[in-house]
Amino acid sequence: MLCQAYLTHLPREFLRVVAGFSSSSGDYYLARAAHEPPYTLQKQLWPWIKEWEPRFEARARRCSWAQGGLDEDDLAADGFLKLLRHLRVVLLQDLAVLQPRYPGLPFFAHAPFSTPEWKDYALLVQADTIGVSEPPSLLLQRALPELSSALESSREAILQNSRRLAAQLEVKVQGLQGRLDALLQGQVPITLTGYFGTGAMGQNGEGARASPIPIAPVAPVAPVTTATQAPAARERGPPVYEALATLYTVKDAWREWHEGFAGRLAIRELEEQWGSRWRPGNTVRVQFCRRKVIWDALRARTARGKSVEEAIAELEQLRAGQSLNRLTDKLRQQREHRQASPEPVRESNARPVRRGAARRGRWARWGRRGGVVLHKTTC
Numbered sequence: 001m002l003c004q005a006y007l008t009h010l011p012r013e014f015l016r017v018v019a020g021f022s023s024s025s026g027d028y029y030l031a032r033a034a035h036e037p038p039y040t041l042q043k044q045l046w047p048w049i050k051e052w053e054p055r056f057e058a059r060a061r062r063c064s065w066a067q068g069g070l071d072e073d074d075l076a077a078d079g080f081l082k083l084l085r086h087l088r089v090v091l092l093q094d095l096a097v098l099q100p101r102y103p104g105l106p107f108f109a110h111a112p113f114s115t116p117e118w119k120d121y122a123l124l125v126q127a128d129t130i131g132v133s134e135p136p137s138l139l140l141q142r143a144l145p146e147l148s149s150a151l152e153s154s155r156e157a158i159l160q161n162s163r164r165l166a167a168q169l170e171v172k173v174q175g176l177q178g179r180l181d182a183l184l185q186g187q188v189p190i191t192l193t194g195y196f197g198t199g200a201m202g203q204n205g206e207g208a209r210a211s212p213i214p215i216a217p218v219a220p221v222a223p224v225t226t227a228t229q230a231p232a233a234r235e236r237g238p239p240v241y242e243a244l245a246t247l248y249t250v251k252d253a254w255r256e257w258h259e260g261f262a263g264r265l266a267i268r269e270l271e272e273q274w275g276s277r278w279r280p281g282n283t284v285r286v287q288f289c290r291r292k293v294i295w296d297a298l299r300a301r302t303a304r305g306k307s308v309e310e311a312i313a314e315l316e317q318l319r320a321g322q323s324l325n326r327l328t329d330k331l332r333q334q335r336e337h338r339q340a341s342p343e344p345v346r347e348s349n350a351r352p353v354r355r356g357a358a359r360r361g362r363w364a365r366w367g368r369r370g371g372v373v374l375h376k377t378t379c
Helices: 012-018 049-060 075-098 116-129 136-184 229-235 250-258 267-274 282-303 308-319 324-340
Strands: none
Touching: 049 075, 075 116, 250 267, 250 282, 250 308, 250 324, 282 308, 282 324, 308 324
């Protein structure tokens, strides 16, 4: 039966939870598993394993049964022997812990469990399992998801607070700008009073107050724009980024493209104003090309009538908790699959393209033997 059917897809997460561990792999600790049983105890369980191991080793050298090997390869039997070798170690480790609780188990009536080696090994395992605590490294590994969630919540709260403060500051700056414009345009009268050195001093030592002197309103000053200002602004050059910001969600990727992220300008504005001049390095160019796959996917979905939230939710479902680089690979695979799908067959009455005739288009053209369309893709 083992030669014909294999159970390769086991519900590993379910098995871990049923066994009393978390669903993640590798974040468990068993004190008894740190003690390897002596080989004198291991070979007493299923001793016939020792008889068959040399035959499989000889079979690897292409030896037949008469030569001490096997007449044919048997991968299932070899895997079964390896499983039994592992299970006898697990069995000895577990029974060392269970013996004080259940001394009447049938296992302890057999030979291996009455030898001095077993007693010494059982006492060693039992001594380490009493009052044992999990190592700090494992506790930290379990706490990392919780810390990541807490940091993400804190980051969102800080960003919202900073956006609120920025909006309030912008309102105040606009109000101050309006007042300055009104002052420069003469809409606010200014009156100065004081002693200007004409007339006698009064008894109290103060000079005679002059009449208020109104100051003529200042003529509105129109903003001066010259043809040299625009080139001067461009002479300053674009902001140069050596690397893109570190992102964790599709929503962050959309904000980086549309609004700006981590105090940086929006990628959309940088591309429209400076082209590729703001990303001259190789590192940022590679990051831009990979992240552009996500931006294009979001823009394509919004162009088809979906809202930004729906597009982000669709890509988050495709990401399935994995990294954005993995999402980029999935989107590229989908795009390559669509491009590799066969084109619809042309109708019989369509005019055939003569061999050697000129074809329209520079990057999209019909091949000689079918309707394969070649596209030029750039970052």
